[in-house]
Amino acid sequence: MSTDQRVKVAARTGKQFLEGLASQKREIWLDGEKITNPLEHEQLALAAKSMARIYDFQHEHASDLLASSPDDGSLVNATHIIPRSREDLIRRRKAIEMTAALSGGTMGRTPDYLNVTFACFAGRSDVWARRNNETGAANIVNYQKIMRDRDLSTTHALMNPQVDRSKPEAEQAMGEVSLHKVGETDDSIIVRGARMLATLATYADELTVYPGSDLRTVDKPYALSFALPVGTPGLKFVCRGTYAKTKDPFDYPLSHRFDEMDAMVIFDDVEVPKDRVFLDGDTVGYSEVITDTGWRGHIMHQAFTRAYVKLSFAFGLGHVIANATGVVKFDHIQEKLGQMWNMVELTRSAITAAEAGATPDEQGVWCPDDRPFLALRGEMPKWMPKANELLQLIGGGGFMLTPSRADVNGPLKEDIAKYFQAAGADAERRIRLFRLAWDFVGSELGGRGELYERFYLSDSWRMTSLAYKIANKDFATSLVEQFLKD
Ligand SMILES: Cc1cc2nc3c(=O)[nH]c(=O)nc-3n(C[C@H](O)[C@H](O)[C@H](O)COP(=O)(O)OP(=O)(O)OC[C@H]3O[C@@H](n4cnc5c(N)ncnc54)[C@H](O)[C@@H]3O)c2cc1C
Structure with a gap:
């Protein structure tokens, strides 16, 4: 398949990816410095180039990496496709393999990781819809189309921070550290707390939150799943030290290119629009969307x-x-x-x-x-x-x-x-x-x-x-x- 001019191409190029990164002012903290645009940071900019290479690569190998959207036939990354046949699975694997080969498999969280996850979630929205969560299920179906059609780079944070792993979320640090819901307006829910560990946060357009562990049935405020642009007010990404080496790639061939970065995410009373909420308070669903999808x-x-x-x-x-x-x-x-x-x-x-x-x-x-x-x-x-x-x-x-x-x-x-x-x-x-x-x-x-x-x-x-x-x-x-x- 070539990227024929007559067919709409939704898959982004590296240039479009980089423009997308620069278009949102995010709050990244690294070494005491607040960074709003990773491209303006000498070390963070290095892996951004590798990510851009991934986006360009899909156009260079369109016959393997792009597929027709089931909605309008536009060309999207093959890992966004909800598999409807064994051939779809095989094509998806080939796309994942070719993408991984660009970093020798050292970048674990290239966008295909979450593309596959959300294709699965959207394909089984019936599981999300259980216990009267039809709206959340419809939201996740819409969101997967947005991810696919805008060819987003996404990060995810599933685990609550390591405070005391021997206790339930609500009993650690007065229940204040783990991500939880603290309020609601007509249009949004308000969330507070923190989550680990958003790999790729510095190179993502959106942050996604979905379950990573089981919850007690009483811990409803902690049963949350949603997605947000990384530049949403109140979102703070606190990075580990960077391992990216600006020196000659001869000296650090991998560190020069592939530090995908890991960050703790702090939610400082963040408003999540209701059309971006997939699960809110259903502690049973919190487990089932992982096990039954x-x-x-x-x-x-x-x-x-x-x-x-x-x-x-x-x-x-x-x-x-x-x-x-x-x-x-x-x-x-x-x-x-x-x-x-x-x-x-x-x-x-x-x-x-x-x-x-x-x-x-x-x-x-x-x-x-x-x-x-x-x-x-x-x-x-x-x-x-x-x-x-x-x-x-x-x-x-x-x-x-x-x-x-x-x-x-x-x-x-x-x-x-x-x-x-x-x-x-x-x-x-x-x-x-x-x-x-x-x-x-x-x-x-x-x-x-x-x-x-x-x-x-x-x-x-x-x-x-x-x-x-x-x-x-x-x-x-x-x-x-x-x-x-x-
Ligand atoms: C480099 C890196 C990148 C990551 N990127 C992401 C990401 O992008 N998104 C994301 O959501 N997560 C990410 N993770 C986090 C990952 O999900 C967690 O590290 C993982 O779930 C383990 O949790 P933990 O690190 O808090 O370790 P802990 O759960 O605290 O475990 C520490 C030790 O205690 C033991 N332990 C803890 N609890 C129990 C228990 N109940 N029973 C028995 N033993 C127990 C464990 O076996 C382990 O030996 C990343 C992790 C790393 C290291």
């Missing part, structure tokens, strides 16, 4: 496609390093590379199995079979750190033989060319390779990437126990029972 299968389709790309990148780094330094000849290094490949291949197989086992639900939305994903959900937070460990074991001290470009081109240029060479790479290539690998496993951004993989879909322990709880145990039990009868 098929969201798990959909979001893991996105998450593990990106994970497949990131694991492939890690495997590629290990393979190229081992061949550069000759250690590939040792059996135990081959075994370590084999372990990395196993993770790649098992992830790819899980995605294929989930697509092969996909079925339409009662609303005709095609859902991936979530069983292989549930199994991966417990394992991936262990595999990603394991891949980093294996890379360190393969690379050894080579990660420290990494002078900067200034040294490579400086007075010791000839010494560096001689003493930093590897059997399979000249000095410059070897230094570039190890600097890239260190930015993956060991830099501030690399460390953040590892933490992200451990927690972004909740922790491995709870997810493994969830997999056990919802697993079908019939066959396994029957194997045992047959010997307990005589």
Whole structure:
């Protein structure tokens, strides 16, 4: 498919994305400084360029990344499409994979993450409509069209802050820290409190809030779901320190480009227009919109496609390093590379199995079979750190033989060319390779990437126990029972 002039193209270009970022004055706090436009901040501007690249990329690969809107046929990003067939799922996965490849899978929260989520929510608006929430359900259907047709970049904040995880939201810090409703007008609800952790907030047009945990039935003020422009008065984004390196990309090839940023969101009596509210006070619905919409299968389709790309990148780094330094000849290094490949291949197989086992639900939305994903959900937070460990074991001290470009081109240029060479790479290539690998496993951004993989879909322990709880145990039990009868 080419972006034919006669067909309306809703998908944005990088330029349009950047104009959108600059068009809203947001309240970002970084290092004591209030930033209203991320493009005017030297470090924040770096990942904005990578995001713009993602928006341009969809036009360069329109046949894979764009699809016709079911409403008017205009071209939209394929990840906005509510899947109505297995082919839709496969096309969506291809779009996610190609997008993730641009950052080697290191950007976890590119817009496709929430595109997939809201396509799922809109496709199952009947679940949102339960218990007389027809208006909220209609709002989410409308909102998904807005996301799709304006090709928005969105962030989300699902968890209440870490005050005391052993207590319900309403019992922590007098109930004041967790996001909750404090008032209502004819046209809006008023919300106060905070939520973590809005990745991409600095590069988003809109903030979305939806459930990330269960609530007690009495905690109605905390049962909220809505969406707002990031520039809405009262919204404050408090960022961690930036890991973006303005220095030469030779020195920090990933940190220079891909720090997608994470922020706590503070809601200082924020007015949410009622047509942007999806759920208000329904504590039962708060759980059901996650469990009964098929969201798990959909979001893991996105998450593990990106994970497949990131694991492939890690495997590629290990393979190229081992061949550069000759250690590939040792059996135990081959075994370590084999372990990395196993993770790649098992992830790819899980995605294929989930697509092969996909079925339409009662609303005709095609859902991936979530069983292989549930199994991966417990394992991936262990595999990603394991891949980093294996890379360190393969690379050894080579990660420290990494002078900067200034040294490579400086007075010791000839010494560096001689003493930093590897059997399979000249000095410059070897230094570039190890600097890239260190930015993956060991830099501030690399460390953040590892933490992200451990927690972004909740922790491995709870997810493994969830997999056990919802697993079908019939066959396994029957194997045992047959010997307990005589
Ligand atoms: C880099 C990064 C980016 C993220 N981006 C986003 C984002 O964009 N949007 C978003 O909504 N969220 C995001 N998250 C947050 C993510 O949703 C949470 O980190 C995750 O849900 C875990 O919650 P927590 O970090 O508060 O850890 P906690 O829940 O406080 O857990 C800390 C430790 O305590 C244990 N623990 C806590 N509660 C229990 C319990 N009830 N039972 C047993 N053990 C328990 C955990 O297993 C863990 O070991 C991000 C997280 C990270 C690290």
